[in-house]
Amino acid sequence: MGDQGDDLGEKADELGRRADNSDTVDHAVRFGLVVYGLVYLLVAWLIVQLALGERRGSVSTKGALKEVAEQPFGDVLLVVVAVGMVVLVLWRLLDLFVGHRDEEGADLWRGRGADLLKSAIYGFLGWKAFGLATESSSSGGTKVLTARIMDLPMGRVLVGAIGLAIVGYGVVNLWKGLSNKHREHLAHEGRSGNAGSAYLLLGKVGYVSKGLVVGLVGALFVYAAITHEPKDSSGVDGAVREILHQPFGTPLLVAVGLGIASYGLFDLARARHLSR
Structure with a gap:
């Protein structure tokens, strides 16, 4: 049983490493980062609007997502945002388990902690986007x-x-x-x-x-x-x-x-x- 468990662990680790190095994952991560960058650009626009006295609603990522919801095909765009954030969550979790191969000690745990934190941030934004798309946001x-x-x-x-x-x-x-x-x-x-x-x-x-x-x-x-x-x-x-x-x-x-x-x-x- 012990040898079988070791073999399964090695196979899972090898699959994770292959996924981490795949072109498909690269393209997916690029897509997620584009979505994330566009959300921040929208937040920036809301901040400048507030500074110029032209904004009364929420100035935050949630406010940015509400702006997206008000556009034509807003629900579809929100789902795109949610999918992009799910991709980034999966990327950070993949990095958590199979990344940081050249790190050890404090650097290793610092990197893993950063992966967990970023996963939570991306996940929260994706959850907000999906909630607005389905009108179930709290x-x-x-x-x-x-x-x-x-x-x-x-x-x-x-x-x-x-x-x-x-x-x-x-x-x-x-x-x-x-x-x-x-x-x-x-x-x-x-x-x-x-x-x-x-x-x-x-x-x-x-x-x-x-x-x-x-x-x-x-x-x-x-x-x-x-x-x-x-x-x-x-x-x-x-x-x-x-x-x-x-x-x-x-x-x-x-x-x-x-x-x-x-x-x-x-x-x-x-x-x-x-x-x-």
């Missing part, structure tokens, strides 16, 4: 969810921990942009020449901007836990509106919108010059 948003968590035993501690985790994810994005770590997401040809320099600049600006917004979202969660006010945790929409209320809020928010657009464009460049 209402209430972040504030309602935070209130429900706070009603649990140790709920405020849990909300605070979620906030700190979100802040940590923001810091990771900020560090990735400032340290040029995002270079690793592009194949060699995507880092070469004038086009490569432009892609890398988009990535730097995009990751820094995303990191700042995500960090602010996490900070609002922590503040909600401290004040016991679920309304203070209002996700990306609340974070960008908080920026708008600051001195020079309008130009700051326009800059943030352009930064998020840079992140979306970098995802499109990444889809073209995929490095796995």
